Amino acid sequence: MFIDASAIVAIIGLEDDADDLMDRLTQHDGQFYVSAVVRMEAVLSLTRQFAEVEGPNKPATPAMLAKARQLVDQFIGDLAAKETVIGDDVGTKAIDAAQRYGKIVNHPAKLNMGDCFAYACAQANRLRIAYKGHDFSETDLAW
Known part of the structure; x- marks a missing residue:
């Protein structure tokens, strides 16, 4: 499963749905x-x-940035998450995602640049995306 930044931030930031998101990950x-x-x-x-x-x-x-970096690195390490490589294929898939689901084309998913790269990484590796919100639910990779 590919983890989007929105899920990481919600969990680390102890947002209202943090427990639910963490339960879904576990x-x-x-x-x-x-x-x-x-x-x-x-x-x-x-x-x-x-x-x-x-x-x-x-x-x-x-x-503040150092603290945030430490928290994100610790979270990723605790999950033993692997880092995917962003190469030409993922870059092309990110542009495709913007063309299909992007905010710029007024798609209901309204994917921004970071979202398009998350989508592309997940798609390139045939993974679902763990996320917060409804943007990815409007795509074919919803959790």
Whole structure:
């Protein structure tokens, strides 16, 4: 199963559905996968959350980013998730995903760039996607 940044952020950030998402992951008996894009997106999202706690319009600090990075790396390590390679094939599939499901073409899934890469990584490896929200539920790789 490919894990999207939205699921990682929800679980680490202890969002309302964190327990449900974690339960769904623990029910999966196969290998987990992430990508460098997922890792980056999750770290940046958590860093933004840390900055927002400090107050509106407060900038993030290098320490916040380091903390987010450590949490994401630990989460990925705890799941023993493997990192997929983003090569030409995945890049092409990401553009295809944007053309088919993208926000830019006004598809109901409204996939953004990170979502398109998550979709492409999952598709290239014939995996389902673990995610939060409804964007991927509008695709053929829904969880």
